[in-house]
Amino acid sequence: MSFFKKKASEEPVKELTAFVPGEVIPITEVKDQVFSTKVLGDGVAIQPAAQVITAPCDGVISMADEDSKHAIGMTLNNGAEILLHIGLDTVSLNGEGFRVFAKKNAKVKRGDKLLEFDKKFIEEKGFETTCVLVVTNSDDYSDTEYISGMKAVQNETVICRF
Amino acid sequence: MKKFEYVIKDELGIHARPAGLLIKEAKKYESKITLSKDGKSVEATKLIAVMGMAIKCGQTVEVEISGNDEDAAFDGMKAFFEANL
Numbered sequence: 001m002s003f004f005k006k007k008a009s010e011e012p013v014k015e016l017t018a019f020v021p022g023e024v025i026p027i028t029e030v031k032d033q034v035f036s037t038k039v040l041g042d043g044v045a046i047q048p049a050a051q052v053i054t055a056p057c058d059g060v061i062s063m064a065d066e067d068s069k070h071a072i073g074m075t076l077n078n079g080a081e082i083l084l085h086i087g088l089d090t091v092s093l094n095g096e097g098f099r100v101f102a103k104k105n106a107k108v109k110r111g112d113k114l115l116e117f118d119k120k121f122i123e124e125k126g127f128e129t130t131c132v133l134v135v136t137n138s139d140d141y142s143d144t145e146y147i148s149g150m151k152a153v154q155n156e157t158v159i160c161r162f
Numbered sequence: 163m164k165k166f167e168y169v170i171k172d173e174l175g176i177h178a179r180p181a182g183l184l185i186k187e188a189k190k191y192e193s194k195i196t197l198s199k200d201g202k203s204v205e206a207t208k209l210i211a212v213m214g215m216a217i218k219c220g221q222t223v224e225v226e227i228s229g230n231d232e233d234a235a236f237d238g239m240k241a242f243f244e245a246n247l
Contacts, residue, residue, distance in 0.1 A: 034178060034179045034182050039182040039183065039186060040178060040181075040182040040185075040209055041209070062210050062211075062214060063210050063213055063214035065213070065214070065216050066216075067216060067218075068177065068216075071177075071178060071213065073210035073213065073214060075210075081208075081209070081210050083178070083209065083210055083213070085178055091174050091177040091178065091179075092174065104214075136208075136209040136210055137208075137209075
């Protein structure tokens with residue numbers, strides 16, 4: 001019955017899938033206090049086993065810094081704001097070792113390619129490549145579940161449930 | 163309403179770490195605090211909006227504060243910028 005049908009695009013986002021494959025760790029175990037103490041918000045992190053970052057859900061790109069390139073912001077249709085931060089202290093690289101595909105204000109679908117990074121290069125420069133997902137307005141989503149402690153398959157394994 | 167201008171001295175500009183601390187400071191106050199650069203303004207309590215301004219070293223930002231606790235917020239924000247940025 002069409003009465004019960006709802007367009008898929010209108011459904012509020014309920015799950016975030018792994019934006020890179022690898023070991024998922026609690027945000028409190030990230031080796032950078034700005035994340036582990038949740039100053040930026042609650043979230044979850046992945047020790048990357050590959051180098052392409054994909055959208056963890058549908059949404060709109062709210063930030064794609066063309067200079068420093070290591071962070072992407074997304075606004076979801078449930079109002080949540082997420083930040084994907086690639087590597088720790090990687091702002092110091094001034095974009096070296098990163099390539100951004102995401103464009104500000106563009107609509108993206110889960111699994112769309114957002115960014116690519118050169119893991120070896122970043123590690124050789126002495127930086128951790130931990131990829132962190134932060135829900136920056138997590139105060140408004142207090143019953144959000146962050147799931148860690150497993151090896152995630154990109155675009156498949158659920159790492160967060162609203 | 164009170165406001166001040168500040169020239170960023172942190173060589174990395176306002177990236178995730180200082181932005182996070184800035185938001186934490188701004189959230190302490192009831193007053194509405196906005197950050198402007200080149201005619202673009204964002205609320206100082208919104209992390210991605212603040213980071214999205216891509217404020218670099220040497221650039222001037224204007225901080226505008228209005229509300230009941232604007233005196234305390236002005237002092238707090240000014241001290242924050244001077245200590246961290």
